Amino acid sequence: SNGKTERANQDLEGMLRCLVTQNPSSWSQQLSWVEYAHNSLPVSSTGLSPFECSLGYQPPIFPSLEAEVTVPSAHAFVQRCRRTWRKARETLLLVRARTKAQADRHRSKPPVYVMGQKVWLSSKDIQ
Structure with a gap:
């Protein structure tokens, strides 16, 4: 699920x-x-609402109360969507980097082995 x-x-x-x-x-x-x-509602990972991510703008709650509504050209719509998606992608990349940095702070450094060095091996997962 x-x-x-x-x-x-x-x-x-x-x-x-x-x-x-x-x-x-x-x-x-x-x-x-x-x-x-x-x-x-804006999503914390992008800072944008799902409406803004999918439509490129936040639709008004009561369209009939909007002053004269103009229909944007297809070109303007595509440009606005590209800007929105670019912003969402940049924000997601920043969040990913921040999350990785936070996770890495809690990780221990992997051990460094030298060729021929003797090590202990757990056999619990070996079948």
Whole structure:
């Protein structure tokens, strides 16, 4: 099973529980709002929301309240997406390096052996 998916599902279930405590049968009416909220939250690894990573921008919660909405050209959309994906990739690489550095601090250095040196060998995994 996928731990990230299970964790995301737990978060969504928790949000739904908070919203439907008074009327549990209304969960399906709240689901789209919970999904929007979940997709609007920035992820710590990228600093961007899932909307920003997939669409290249954060959609407004109430589009009808937006002042005159202009439809961007396909070229502008692709450019914005590329910038967003580049930023997400750079952030992921930084997080990966930081995580590796933190993990390496807790690792001991591997032993250095010299040709002909006698060493102990554990036979517990040898079959």
